[in-house]
Amino acid sequence: MAFRMFHEQDCDVSKLDGKKVAIIGYGSQGHAHALNLKDSGVDVKVGLRPGSKSKAKAEKQGLEVVSNAEAAKWADIIMILINDEYQAKMYKEDIEPNLAPGKTIAFAHGFNIHYGCITVRPDCNVIMVAPKAPGHTVRSTYVEGKGTPCLVCAHQDATGDAFDLALAYGAAIGGARAALLETDFKTETETDLFGEQNVLCGGVTDLMEAGFNTLVEAGYDPRNAYFECIHEMKLIVDLIYESGFAGMRSSISNTAEYGDYTAGPHVITEAAKEGMRYNLKRIQNGEFAKEFLLDMSEESHQVHFKAMRRQQAETLMEETGKKIRALYAWNDEDKLLNN
Numbered sequence: 549m550a551f552r553m554f555h556e557q558d559c560d561v562s563k564l565d566g567k568k569v570a571i572i573g574y575g576s577q578g579h580a581h582a583l584n585l586k587d588s589g590v591d592v593k594v595g596l597r598p599g600s601k602s603k604a605k606a607e608k609q610g611l612e613v614v615s616n617a618e619a620a621k622w623a624d625i626i627m628i629l630i631n632d633e634y635q636a637k638m639y640k641e642d643i644e645p646n647l648a649p650g651k652t653i654a655f656a657h658g659f660n661i662h663y664g665c666i667t668v669r670p671d672c673n674v675i676m677v678a679p680k681a682p683g684h685t686v687r688s689t690y691v692e693g694k695g696t697p698c699l700v701c702a703h704q705d706a707t708g709d710a711f712d713l714a715l716a717y718g719a720a721i722g723g724a725r726a727a728l729l730e731t732d733f734k735t736e737t738e739t740d741l742f743g744e745q746n747v748l749c750g751g752v753t754d755l756m757e758a759g760f761n762t763l764v765e766a767g768y769d770p771r772n773a774y775f776e777c778i779h780e781m782k783l784i785v786d787l788i789y790e791s792g793f794a795g796m797r798s799s800i801s802n803t804a805e806y807g808d809y810t811a812g813p814h815v816i817t818e819a820a821k822e823g824m825r826y827n828l829k830r831i832q833n834g835e836f837a838k839e840f841l842l843d844m845s846e847e848s849h850q851v852h853f854k855a856m857r858r859q860q861a862e863t864l865m866e867e868t869g870k871k872i873r874a875l876y877a878w879n880d881e882d883k884l885l886n887n
């Protein structure tokens with residue numbers, strides 16, 4: 549299937565006129581969607597669970613917070629932006645009993661629909677508007693008058709205009725200022741899980757940490773290793789973001805560019821590529837999803853996840869990084885950690 553690409557001129561945001569939009573969850577994506585939609589003139593309410601630590605923040609930012617059930621009853625479009633591992637239970641308990649024909653259920657990631665954890669009644673729409681960006685950047689770029697690309701699709705079209713609603717929603721959160729690329733739930737789920745595991749989060753952090761540890765184990769100062777392998781990464785990736793690999797390579801030295809070509813393949817070897825193919829297979833056959841949901845279940849107390857998080861936080865690299873970042877008055881370490 550040849551997926552189409554859309555921009556602002558292709559989207560009719562007036563499709564949301566008179567539509568009531570509930571954002572369930574107020575975390576990384578939730579706060580961005582709610583605030584961007586509100587700033588785009590959309591009628592928004594936030595659904596949160598009793599005792600939610602996000603409630604005060606949402607209300608402080610001028611949003612009305614109601615229960616999930618009230619939100620689902622009130623809204624025409626219900627965007628589910630809570631943790632993937634919690635969505636199926638919350639949907640069954642709070643959303644499903646409050647649906648009516650013609651409502652729209654929306655997602656920013658296809659996990660729960662693709663793996664069959666959630667099934668939506670056929671007389672309701674199911675759409676996706678999945679930013680290809682962290683939620684905080686979805687918000688910050690919108691405020692700057694820019695936007696982040698989103699993948700969009702209509703999985704169920706009960707009203708005949710589900711895809712138009714997805715385009716309108718994508719435009720209202722700023723995505724059409726960048727691009728809205730058509731997708732389907734299988735494609736978005738598998739490519740997003742692959743990208744976050746093998747490149748954006750899993751891959752690049754392991755690469756950076758391996759570089760840091762190699763230098764430290766060889767006796768170099770951890771601060772030097774941190775500047776070289778962690779801190780400068782943003783500066784290099786910023787150049788790639790703006791001008792691609794060739795643009796970045798036009799800015800670095802010939803020495804670095806030569807080493808890039810000759811040494812890089814000794815790091816990302818055939819074994820690394822085989823690892824990527826192994827990880828993709830586990831995503832496609834559901835093994836990753838099964839392992840994730842089991843490990844993240846309430847019964848498991850998330851002991852494995854919490855142990856991995858703790859182990860990753862208690863490293864010389866993280867300790868070195870905290871000291872380095874504290875050097876910069878302009879760096880607000882707590883901005884994300886306490887947001």
Ligand SMILES: NC(=O)C1=CN([C@@H]2O[C@H](COP(=O)(O)OP(=O)(O)OC[C@H]3O[C@@H](n4cnc5c(N)ncnc54)[C@H](OP(=O)(O)O)[C@@H]3O)[C@@H](O)[C@H]2O)C=CC1
Pocket residue numbers: 572573574575576577578595596597599600601602603616628629630631632634638656657678679680681682683684
């Ligand atoms: N993080 C990202 O940048 C991206 C995320 N996505 C997708 O967006 C979705 C949301 O992820 P993300 O924004 O990272 O989530 P976060 O973990 O950042 O936030 C989760 C939010 O959900 C709330 N929440 C948790 N359980 C419930 C519940 N039962 N009822 C109501 N609210 C609840 C939490 O509130 P509290 O704990 O205070 O109650 C919190 O506000 C996921 O599908 C994810 O895959 C897609 C693209 C990028």
Ligand SMILES: CC(=O)[C@](C)(O)C(=O)O
Pocket residue numbers: 679680681682683740744748749
């Ligand atoms: C930020 C993003 O796109 C991710 C990595 O897919 C996610 O947070 O799930």
Ligand SMILES: [Mg+2]
Pocket residue numbers: 679680681740744
């Ligand atoms: Mg992603």
Ligand SMILES: [Mg+2]
Pocket residue numbers: 657740741744
């Ligand atoms: Mg993701």
